Each structure stands twice: as C-alpha cells, then as structure tokens.
Amino acid sequence: MLRRLASLVLILAAVVAPTCAQDAAVVAFEGVTVVPMDRERTLPGHTVVVRGDRIEAVGPDGSVVVPDGATVIDGRGKWLAPGLAEMHGHVPPPSAPAELTEETLFLYLSQGITTVRGMLGAEGQLDLKRRANTGEVLSPTLYLAGPSFNGNSVSSPEQAEAMVRQQVADGWDLLKVHPGLTRAEYDAMAETANTLGIRFGGHVPAEVGLEHAIASGQETFDHVDGYAEALDASAGPVDPARLGDLVRQSRAAGVWIVPTMALWETIYGALPLDTLRAYPELAYLPPQQVEGWVGTVEQIRSGADYDAEAARRLIEGRDEILRALHAGGVRILMGTDAPQLFSVPGFSLHREFPRMAAAGMSPYEILHSGTALVGEYFADEDTFGVVAPGHRADLVLLDADPLAESANLAEIAGVMARGRWVDRADLDARLDALRSKYASN
Template sequence: MKLAPLSRIVFAAALLLGAAVPSTACAQIGADEVTAFENVTVIPMTDERALPGHTVVVRGDRIVAVGPSGSVAVPNGARRIDARGKYLTPGLAEMHGHVPPPSAPAQQTEDVLFLYLASGITTVRGMLGAEGQLELRRRTSRGELLGPTLYLAGPSFNGNSVNSPDDAVRMVREQRAQGWDLLKVHPGLNRAEFDAMARTAAQEGLRFGGHVPEDVGLMHAIAMGQETFDHVDGYVEYAADAQGRIDPAKLDSAVRATRAAGAAVVPTMALWEVLFTTLPLDSLLAYPELRYVSRQSVQSWVNAYNQRRASAEFSDPAANRRLIEARQQALAALHRGGARILMGTDAPQQFSVPGFSLHREFPRMRAAGMTPYDILATGTRNVGEYFQRNDAFGTIAVGRRADLLLLDADPLADVANLQRIAGVMARGRWIPADEIRTRLEAIAARNPR
C-alpha cells in the first residue's frame, strides 16, 4: 500500500540550512540562578487579562513568584531585567514541527533549533521521529544544546511501515520501550491496522495523532482515541460533497465529536496554500525569512512547487481554491464550536521556516474568527493543557516552567506584536534581543543567496 501523492509531500519535512561547522554547547541553567522581570505587564494566559506593573521571578527553570512589583521581593544577586513598557507572555509552541535527524550536520540541527527560539517558540512537538533523535531530546533538556523543549513522535505508522495488525502492535510496543512521547499516524493504514495501533497505544499509555487514513475516516479515528488531527485532516473529506461544498450539518457533527472527545486540531493552513499552489511563487520567494535557509533547500522547494503546478492532481486552480476555502470553513467551525486548536505550521517545510512560519499562520486564524487572545492561547495555555501530564507550562504562574516571551508591544492589541521580541526565556535560560539578532545574522551568513 503506497502513500497518496500529497501525503508523500508532507511525509518528510524538507531538510533545512547548510553545511556543518563545529557545534557550540549551551551551559545548563543552575538551580539557584535567579532572573527577575520587573515592572512588566504580564499576560498570564490563565484568562484574558493583562496585569501591569508586575514582577516575575524565575529560579532555575521555574517561575517562583508573580505579583505587583511592590509586593515581590527580588533576591540579592538576581539578574534584574527592567521591563517597564514591555509585555510578558508564556513561550509559544510549534505543535507540528520537525527537527533534523541525527544524520544531519550538527550546525544544521543547531540552527533549526535556534530559529524556533528566535521567534519565541519554547516547545516543539516533533512529528516525524528518526532513529537517534531521542538523544537530541536529552541534550536539549540537559542544556547541552540551546533549543526548545522537545516532545517527539516516533517513526510514523503508514502504509509502508505497517503491513498487518501485528505489525502495528509490534511498532507501538517498540516505540513505548524506546521512550517516544507519542505515535505519528500517516495515510495508508487500513482500519484493522489502525485499530490495532489505537488499542495497543491505549494499553501502553501512549497518545497518537497526525493524519486520518482514508480507510479509517475522521469519525472512527475520533472514536478510537486519536488526540490530534494535524492539517485539519479528515474534516473536509468527511463534510464535503464531490464538488468540494461543505455540508454545515456534517461539519458541525464532526466539531461536536472532536470537542466531546477532548481531541484537538493543528491547522497548518498556510502550508496547505503552498502545497495546493494557491499562493503565487513570486510572493513565496519574497519571504524575508528565506535568508535563513540554504540555497539548495529553496531551489528544491521551487522545483516541488513547479512540479505540483504542472501535475494533473493540481491542474485545476479553481478546485484548489475551493479546497483551501473549505479548510478555512472547517477551521472557523472548529473555533466557533469550542474545539481545542493548537498552534502549528509543519516547519521546516516548503516555504515554512521555523518560527517565522507562525506569523504566516496568524492571518488565517484571524480570518477564521479568532481574536488575538484566542490565537495566543493556541500556542500557550492550550498546549500546556495538552502536555499537563508531562510538565506544567503554558501560563505564567508559580511552579510553571520558565518559558517566557518578552515583547515590546501588546499582543492582545495586535497578534503581529508577537514579532516585536525583546527577549526569550527557555527553561530559565535568558536570550536577549541582541543575542537573537547576532545568532540570526550568523545563520544568514551561512546561507548566502
């Protein structure tokens, strides 16, 4: 059983960035190291409010105090950050991201991880595991490598890796023993294989998410416990007729089932516009963030775009636009219906550069009726709720992991202000704006146009 053409496109994220140079280590934050953000406006994401004139104290990798500046004592010897006029939010998340495999050059891996951090992404759920990546997770968690906290899916369950229910059972148990955080579903599984995977995952305490195999269908996948539906996969297929028109009643039933099951959707809307060639190539090539990508990668993305545009599968521009509009309709219905939405873009991918790709996603989320607070929640509080059995983060409160984003302007007034970064804190490690700029310039220098 082989994967469908579009599924092969997203089956493996394109490798990003250039040649190897020696990697640099990142010292682990000491348990007693203290940082205080003083006189800042805190956006705690526990609810929709802003708290001006507050101080947040971090010790090691945890928030230890939050309160009005006059009532919070800052320990002697603390790093004091004057944040007057600035805004502090929880760090963001990329819930359908990728990290390079261990076979990639060390510098490429280091650069990809930093690109996430440079845009305030302090948590990445990696959605295509490769042998040896668990060591990368350990290195970042120990502070040996500067990067976001990683939660990693194992190698995917698909029509090539699974050829029987017994195969599915074996793979689940192997991945549980190896220590992967979740299972990744790709197209190609038949229903018996999918059900064997789902039942064994439940027995082993493993969550799973990703695509919806055609033979399984959205509603059955929800019933079997799939926790995330990435790329809004399955919703249009379930609710649309042969001409691509959405049946609102069927869509609403899918939304209700999603919410009732506690499942979530990771939209990746901007990428799908690239894959269906509804965005002009010239506009994609004008993205300023391509300066952080190798020339070879950009050329491969151009070649893939042109090949799709010339293929029979994508030859009808009107049909492509209808599909994108149907996806937008599905996202709007999911939001209105109260289904959980998680921030994600499928980076690095074709014209989807880590971190920067989030800002390509925000206009699509706004068009679906989401407010700046709603959008911010998809990358903070909602993600913390999803990972609550792993760690406490996603809001600004005592005991939460010290993943923080300091901004020069209010993101609740305009979500575009999430780009106005004064600094990022990842597990207590403070990265000020000048260090971010210096490191980004070094990445750009390694990838001359």
C-alpha cells in the first residue's frame, strides 16, 4: 500500500513526539468538577494535582497548594473522571507495521481509554507492553494475554500444562481461552494456572461447558457467548429458571463479564451494512481493513447457514442474559473486542454504551464498569480507577457530565495517561493527520 511520505512523517511525529504539557513533572486541574467514582457523586470546584504518573492531591479550590512551575489546566465548566478501560481489546502483533500499532494505541487513547486488556498475545508483544507502559509510545497502559489456548495450539493435557508454565515464565498477564480445547486439556490448563496464580478468561470451549468453566476458576467470560450457548438462546426465549441459576453460580464464583454486545449485533445482522459503512470513525483506518470487514459481513449474511430469524432470537437472548447478570449483581466490565468488524478502537466503546444502558445499567454503573471496577480487577497490579491521591494519573477531562448521560463520555476536552496530558487540540491534530493519510490511499 502506497503512502505519501509527508503523511507518514506527520503520523509518526504525532504519535511519538510529546507536547510541552506532557513533559511537565506537575500538572494541576483547577476549578473542575471531579467525578471521583468512589461512589455516585460529583465534587464541584476542585483542584487535582498530578505529579509524575500519580495523583498527588484532590481537594476544594483554595485548599490544595499548586506547586510552582506546575502546568495549570482550567477546569471550569468541565468534569474530570478516571480514564476508561477497554477490557477486551486487541493490539496488532509485532509482525504488523510499527505505524499501524502506534495508530491503534492512539485511537484507543483519543476516546478516553487509558487501560487496555489485550486479549490475544503474539510472540514479541511483551516488548510493546514495556514501551507503552514506560511512555516510549503514546498509549494506554497495556495488560496482555498470551497466545491463545485453542484447538490448534493445544493437542494434549501435557501440552496445555507446558504452555501455561511457559506463559507464566514469559511474563504474560493472563491466559486467553478460545474454543476447541477438550475438557482434559482445559482442566490441565486451569489446574496449572490456579496453581501458579495466573488468571485466565475468554471463551467457553463446547466440551467444557459454562458451569464447569465457572467451577474451574475461569475469571472472565467474554462476549456472553458461553451463557448464550448454555441457554440455547438462538432457539427462542431462554429458560428464566435456568438463567437465574447460572446468574447465581456466576455471582457466587465472583466471575466478571465482558459483554461486547455491539460487535455481536454487527456479526448477526442487527444493523444494515450501509449503516455500518457510514460510521465516521472508519476514516481513521486503512481502507483495505474496512473493505475486508465489508467482505466478511457480506459473506456471513449471504451464507447458506445464515438464519436471520435465529440471529434475531440470539441477539434478544443475549440482551436478556446481560440484563439478568447485571440485575443479579454479577460484575460487568467495559469492553468491545476492538478492532473487529466495524469496531474501531476507542470509538467502539461509545457504541457499546447504549447496549449497556438497555441492560438496565445507569450512567454511573456504565462508567463504574470501565473505571473503579477495572481498578478492582487489577488491584494486585496497580492502583487506579478512582480520582484520589496515590492512584495512577489516568484521567479524562469532559465538557459534559458523564453521570447525566453516558454519551457525554464522548465530549472529551483532553486525556491524561500515566500523567501525560494530551489536550483537545493535540487529539484533533493527530486524528486529522490519520484521516488525511488514509484519504490519500
């Protein structure tokens, strides 16, 4: 794919070069309404001081000393919330062009995402995590699953055990489960993971089944597909008694759900292809990637096995399952599976919010699922997810109240990742550069 040299230079410079505000050791937000996310409340007229990658002080204006030489950001008329998380995201493998990887990471950040749990690792990707988490690349903080456990990568229980041990030794943050494992292979993986203290999550292999996966200590269940399969949701209305039992098991086991509802609506045909193609955020991606998505959706929907009515029932069943999980107190984590079909990094999160609201989640509960609750999930790794002293300085400055409406999370005036501040003008310049780059191809 040919690219104009000027556009390439502009993008690389935009992704790598820090701004003056980011270079400052101390940043202070003054006169801002803090959305702390320790509980459902806002704190008007506050000052927040950040030193390095940590929040140093939070208090009413006049009660917090702003150090000399601090970069001061006027927060009057704005809201300061914790940065968001993409808890089922992907980043390109090391074999991908470096600029594509940097662009992907920036797209997450541009939409207020300051933490990404990458759910499909590739050999060599841990170096990207190091570079991202030390600020060499403008990026959210990364937590990465290793290469997946699936029917192609694992052929015996012994191999499953060895693979767990190797991924622990390599330093991956968690194990990713895909379909295809036999029950014996899954059990060997789970037992070894539990012994060595590494978490695992993702899909539910058909031979394993949801209840056995819950009992085995699988921590996250992504896409709700394991529940849909256990309840045979595509066949019609789910059995409420059976659903209630699964909800109770899930809550008792302390599992986490990463729904990715919008993606599955795309896969199963809830939106016309013309609507998907009109998403404005597609302008920030390589045209070949977008056309590849178009071809995939066309292939799915035109296949001999595609049943539009069964797809409609499945989507309705998934909605019912998520409503029941939320109502039953099972913890929901924000996530979209980006970048996948028409699920653009960062932007896809804002398309997920209406689905979460439809499941009965309030604006506070939606924001909680991507901030304080994520901090709880990663509590053994770091302290973040709340606007409070000692927390990692992951923040999003908003032009509207996110507790009034979740759509206001898109009204971004600036983003701070590990103390590095990127204002609206900088975000727009980088996005404009991406748009220009791909419009020229």
